[in-house]
Amino acid sequence: MLPHQQIESALQAAVRAVLPDADAAAVLVRPCDPKFGDYQSNALMALAKARKLNPRQLATDVLARLDLAAVCEKVEIAGAGFLNFRLSSCLLTQTLAAAARGEHLFFDQAAQPKTVVIDFSSPNVAKPMHVGHIRSTGIGDALQRTLRLLGHRVISDNHIGDWGTQFGYILVVWKDFQKNAPAALQRHLESDPIGTMGAFYKYGRVAGQINDYEDLEGSDWVQSTPEVQDQLARAELVKLQAGDPENTAIWKEMIRLSQVQFEAIYARLGVKFDFALGESFYNPWLGEVVADLLTRGIARESEGAVGVFSDGSVPPKEDVFLVNRDGEWIPDPALVRKSDGGFNYMATDLATLDYRLKTWKPDEIVYVVDDRQAGHFKKLFLTFARWQPDAAKQVKLVHVGFGKIMGDDGKPFKTRSGDTVKLGDLLAEAEERAFKIVSEKSSELPEAQRKEIARVIGLGAVKYADLLPNRQSDYIFSWDKMLALLGNTAPYLQYAYARIKSIFRKAEAQSAIRNPQSAIALAAPEELALAKHLLNFGLTLEAVAEELRPNYLCNYLFELAVHFSRFFENCPVLKADDAPTRASRLALCDLTARVLKQGLDTLGIEVVEQM
RNA sequence: GCAUCCGUAGCUCAAUUGGAUAGAGCGUUUGACUUCGGAUCAAAAUGUUGCAGGUUCAAGUCCUGCCGGAUGCACCA
Structure with missing residues (x-):
């Protein structure tokens, strides 16, 4: 046992002796300013306060029961009731000598290993990985390495964005190229597959953002109005979701091309995942999830969509299922099914959560995702707790959020030409x-x-x-x-x-x-x-x-x-x-x-x- | 409008979640044996922690109200 742990356990034992009913496990020791000592504890002051005791008297009583002769040169009470510990030089050299012999490297394996699922990186198919991904990927990887080093069981899962509305736009432009300019399609995909798919997406949504406009001269797509283009994109998406063989084949090709990119980046970064179960993996369960939510009365239909609404259990101000519009609290539901019958990512995330709990039985699930999605995760966790109350009690769900990367000008980091940095x-x-x-x-x-x-x-x-x-x-x-x-x-x-x-x-x-x-x-x-x-x-x-x-x-x-x-x-x-x-x-x-x-x-x- | 997060030295950021005199780096000024690697080290100056109250032994941290910023507000993820 390392010295600080010896101090901590001796201190906790002394606290138990003096205050049998106190939560001794909360009495912690931490490093401190060398002028006071090597370690300090301020926990006695909090205990004294809760019991209306004199903090210095409590510290004196605890000190009297504290046996640290083998660990500390000096233990003293200071200030309002701090305990300061000065490490024995003998123990210090012994600890170093043991480390030099390779017996430890100043850390121990966790006494109670946890099973933790870490969800991070999550790039999107058909889009380039950009600066933003360094945050989720780097933080997530550091966390999985830390937890593993301490002996926890970690399951890292890359929740790849391989399903969603964007594919409608890409499909419609892809197929348009295939029909009107197959050679150009081939050329673009060979020279820069990700850039091409990204351009297809942008082009689908914002016309004129692709250089090879002339490749599509005379196509139905180009001659259509934005409204018609949206309809065409949605139609392709619906066909994909219905399992249309042609669209499915193109979609699979998009995933294949994207994976080449992901793997190259992860190899370069030295990041490994245990699993990469993308969003599409959960498609088979989405219908059941929504049906179950409806049956249990957790979700209901509204304006053609299906959503989870406030259950009124908390005041409106604290209720994430409500939003204030012009002084009036109106519903802000977590939608699980769109009015066109398609499922959105709340449904996918619920199915994912359910799958992870059943498959890996984790103590904790950590989502390393942009802070802007904080609201989504609050709704997700609350919805899950309503859907599966017992399971929710067994697991700790954590959103590890992070901020944006800014440029010198204080605006999101971009290249000189204004593009996102790949x-x-x-x-x-x-x-x-x-x-x-x-x-x-x-x-x-x-x-x-x-x-x-x-x-x-x-x-x-x-x-x-x-x-x-x-x-x-x-x-x-x-x-x-x-x-x-x-x-x-x-x-x-x-x-x-x-x-x-x-x-x-x-x-x-x-x-x-x-x-x-x-x-x-x-x-x-x-x-x-x-x-x-x-x-x-x-x-x-x-x-x-x-x-x-x-x-x-x-x-x-x-x-x-x-x-x-x-x-x-x-x-x-x-x-x-x-x-x-x-x-x-x-x-x-x-x-x-x-x-x-x-x-x-x-x-x-x-x-x-x-x- | 409502909610969430944020506001700390000239600049970029910390502060072990309520602990002791708010700390680093950059930049600035000064210094260190032709050096076990000078890509280093030492020293100095810089603060009403956005403003005003409150809670207590103790507040950058918690509560209230302002000011300023970012983000999010049903069918994108």
Whole structure:
């Protein structure tokens, strides 16, 4: 058990002894400002308040029952009733020595592993993946890696948008090309399948957005009015939904072409999914879901559509099924079936939820989706709770929302020409920019190696910049900032790692290879600060898993790199005064490198030995 | 109009969900043995946390009202 856990469990035991009826599990310990101690707890003040006790007296009583002689040098009461713990230096070195022997890396497997379904990335068929997808993909991947590292059972599922109204528009233009200009269709699909399908969609909705207008000279589509075009698109969609063989074949081809793109991007990003069950997978169940909702009286018909309405269980202000229009509360239902008989994504999401619960029996389902859909998820979760109350009690449903990526001008990030930035282009540019910098700084390295370093640094910079801000806020995208190579960036962390590796290359040359059994001796303040920070790795991972916020880990790793840099500056390793000090410092370097590597890996970021 | 989220240093962002004197980075100023990798480190300056009240041992965080911004408001996902 790691020191902070020993402190926590001893403290909880003492609280139980003093206040048998208190919820001792809520008494937590966390790292604190070094001037107070290594760890602190403020939970006693809350307990005292709830019981109208004197907080300092309660702290004194708890302290009297607290046996931490083996763990802490000092435990004291401070301020209004804080408990401050100073770690025993002996235990600190023992913990580091155990880590050096490979017994742990400052984190434990979860005592009670959970089963968690994570739904993230969710690109759309026939559309290019754009900058926005880096957020869901990066955050989702970091979360699945964190939970897996802590021993939880994770099922990652890419809920691909392979069904929906957009296919009507694409189908109608696709078929129009097929009929009037088959050679042009072939040419477009071969040169840029995703761009072509995207253009078909846009063209279907906004005429004139495709360059090869002349390819369709004389077609029915082009000569039709917008209203007629909409009707044509809807007709194609209905045929697809009814299983029309021709439309189904084209639709399958669209999925195939899109998957080539998705797989290329995921391979590049190093992201893996356990499943990729797209929306269409759930089609067979949609009718049953809606019928069941109707039978149970949860949904009803309205204006030809089927929707779930307010059940009046909460005041109008808190009711997501109501909306205020000009001072009047009117229904804002969750529609599950459109008036044309088609199903929408609320029906699909309900069927998906049902399927996931029955198939994987998760404790938790996490949706990593844009904050703009917060309202949708509220309705989804509430509707599900009404539909399957017992099942809903068994699972925690969480919408992990995130903000937008903005440009320098404070508006959504676009290219100079005003288009959305494609994810592939963004990654390519990151690697190119990194290559220029690497070539400048390390011109002595062979080109192939510089390319590989640039790949790792460029991708790392993009991912880290996206994970660092609190996910709920919008953030401003800046090439210069993310590739700055100093400050709180991925390259700075990768640099710290590369410096440590350089020490070991030299150490090996000096045949001063580290001995995993060597004793750890911490004397300098920089050594102590680094060592204590290493101990907090597990704490941080748990916080990420609990709050579903990878930025905690980013900040932890940045601080680790800062602590290491200070240590490196002040404490000679290879040139240490004596052999034991050198061995101890080598061990500290090695542990830092291992935590940096593991931590970055948990964020989906690679490291290089040299850069 | 109604709801949700947000407003923190010149700029970009944190703040472990109510904890101790609100912290980083960039930028600015100054300094560090031709360096175990200077892509580094150290030091300095910058704040009425949008405004005004309230709750309590303690508020950037919770409540109320304003001001400003983003997003969403039945048949797109």
